[in-house]
Amino acid sequence: MTCKFYSWCKPLLLASALLGTVNVEAQVHEISKNYQAPTDPAVQKKLADWQDLKFGLFMHWGTYSQWGVVESWSICPEDEGWTQRKGPYSADYNQYKQAYENLQKSFNPQKFNPEKWVKAAKDAGMKYMIFTTKHHDGFAMFDTKQSDYKITDPKSPFSSNPRANVTEEIFNAFRKDNFMIGAYFSKPDWHSPDYWWPYFPPKNRNVNYDPAKYPEKWNQFKNFTYKQIQELMTGYGSVDILWLDGGWVRPKATIDTAIDWQRGIKFNQDIDMPKIATMARQHQPGLIVVDRTVPGQYENYTTPEQQVPDKPLSYPWESCITMGNSWSYVPGDHYKSTYDIVQLLIKIVSRGGNLLMNIGPGPDGDWDPEAYKRLEGIGRWIKINGEGIYNSRAIAPYSDNNIYYTQSKSKAAVYAFVLGNNSTVNLPSSLSIKLPNTKGIKKVSLLGAGQSIKWQKTTDGITVNVPAALQQNSGLTEAAVFKVSYK
Numbered sequence: 298m299t300c301k302f303y304s305w306c307k308p309l310l311l312a313s314a315l316l317g318t319v320n321v322e323a324q325v326h327e328i329s330k331n332y333q334a335p336t337d338p339a340v341q342k343k344l345a346d347w348q349d350l351k352f353g354l355f356m357h358w359g360t361y362s363q364w365g366v367v368e369s370w371s372i373c374p375e376d377e378g379w380t381q382r383k384g385p386y387s388a389d390y391n392q393y394k395q396a397y398e399n400l401q402k403s404f405n406p407q408k409f410n411p412e413k414w415v416k417a418a419k420d421a422g423m424k425y426m427i428f429t430t431k432h433h434d435g436f437a438m439f440d441t442k443q444s445d446y447k448i449t450d451p452k453s454p455f456s457s458n459p460r461a462n463v464t465e466e467i468f469n470a471f472r473k474d475n476f477m478i479g480a481y482f483s484k485p486d487w488h489s490p491d492y493w494w495p496y497f498p499p500k501n502r503n504v505n506y507d508p509a510k511y512p513e514k515w516n517q518f519k520n521f522t523y524k525q526i527q528e529l530m531t532g533y534g535s536v537d538i539l540w541l542d543g544g545w546v547r548p549k550a551t552i553d554t555a556i557d558w559q560r561g562i563k564f565n566q567d568i569d570m571p572k573i574a575t576m577a578r579q580h581q582p583g584l585i586v587v588d589r590t591v592p593g594q595y596e597n598y599t600t601p602e603q604q605v606p607d608k609p610l611s612y613p614w615e616s617c618i619t620m621g622n623s624w625s626y627v628p629g630d631h632y633k634s635t636y637d638i639v640q641l642l643i644k645i646v647s648r649g650g651n652l653l654m655n656i657g658p659g660p661d662g663d664w665d666p667e668a669y670k671r672l673e674g675i676g677r678w679i680k681i682n683g684e685g686i687y688n689s690r691a692i693a694p695y696s697d698n699n700i701y702y703t704q705s706k707s708k709a710a711v712y713a714f715v716l717g718n719n720s721t722v723n724l725p726s727s728l729s730i731k732l733p734n735t736k737g738i739k740k741v742s743l744l745g746a747g748q749s750i751k752w753q754k755t756t757d758g759i760t761v762n763v764p765a766a767l768q769q770n771s772g773l774t775e776a777a778v779f780k781v782s783y784k
């Protein structure tokens with residue numbers, strides 16, 4: 298998936314010169330193998346609760362949103378589609394990085410109003426939220442004491458705003474409406490002199506010196522990371538998920554050389570996850586830790602990115618997918634249709650996963666109006682059909698042509714989601730639904746429609762007769778859901 302060049306342009310603003318191509322697909326993280334289930338009962342419980350939520354909101358927000366470019370990656374000296382620099386400073390790496398870091402001095406999201414986001418996300422049926430407290434560029438969207446490269450530093454105009462500590466404000470606002478709260482935190486930090494030591498030029502996304510040769514430097518970086526995470530775990534109320542990105546910061550022994558981007562990791566970059574996780578869980582009992590792409594005790598669920606696994610996975614998972622083409626805010630980005638998003642949600646849930654859908658807030662502190670429209674559309678659908686989504690379980694055959702299945706946790710009902718070809722659903726006069734069990738069927742209904750549905754048993758399920766009024770122009774959109782209730 299590649300973004301187009303955007304015609305949006307504000308004359309006299311630097312931003313217009315920097316709009317560019319963002320290639321997200323090329324950044325795909327593999328799905329980790331060798332899942333290790335957590336042994337702590339409190340973590341098991343939270344993970345099970347989280348699996349019932351199904352639909353979450355992801356937000357990538359930082360100073361980069363002012364230029365409308367890819368999050369962080371344009372300062373990474375690698376020659377990839379998604380790292381290309383654009384704009385007046387692009388010809389010179391050092392000048393560019395300086396200009397990028399100077400974005401701190403103009404970041405002033407005056408329309409910041411997290412309650413507006415909460416309302417839109419809640420109405421759309423989202424139940425948890427993960428926010429980029431710090432991305433790879435190292436800019437803290439919280440009031441860290443470890444660095445002045447942060448939104449609350451006097452250099453940032455927004456620091457004088459009473460809501461300057463945006464992480465705190467966002468967490469509080471979403472928590473108030475019972476969302477589970479997740480802190481995205483990037484382990485690498487391209488601003489820290491202990492990660493990209495200014496003595497050497499940075500060469501790629503990795504640490505730019507050998508931690509084994511300069512252990513004191515690496516220890517300082519480890520302490521810095523530990524302390525920042527400690528701040529997030531102590532000063533921001535109850536946190537449910539610690540979502541750690543930047544999988545190249547990992548013990549060398551965990552590198553999977555079958556994965557292209559992991560082959561480029563030269564040094565051992567062990568930041569002592571046991572110590573971090575123990576501290577984090579002391580403050581946040583039951584915390585779900587997602588050290589993504591590092592299989593083991595600290596990857597409590599796996600995170601396929603911009604993709605939907607083609608079959609159910611035997612362990613907890615979440616697909617993170619952008620609503621637009623980019624993780625970061627890009628003016629005029631193309632947003633997926635409500636129909637596409639509902640389809641994604643159904644496919645993911647029928648395979649036992651969660652959908653974490655990303656919206657990138659803009660430099661003014663608000664979302665693109667398109668994002669609100671999509672959420673409204675999803676909300677309309679979910680109000681009618683949500684009972685087949687939340688708290689559901691995957692059930693064989695998972696899908697069959699354009700029909701996808703879930704089962705309620707209590708096993709009292711099976712739901713068959715019939716995907717439309719586009720936003721309107723036209724149903725045939727009869728439809729076969731596959732069921733592992735036809736004994737004890739009490740009733741078949743179509744969610745959102747009053748009429749009762751007649752059905753007959755077949756060898757592998759039932760055939761339903763769709764009343765004429767429900768076949769065309771029924772008003773059902775995106776996907777129609779048949780509920781098979783059992784005694």
Ligand code: GLC
Pocket residue numbers: 324326357368542602617624
């Ligand atoms: C990709 C991007 C990264 C983003 C992440 C979100 O890995 O490279 O910038 O934060 O996806 O899952």
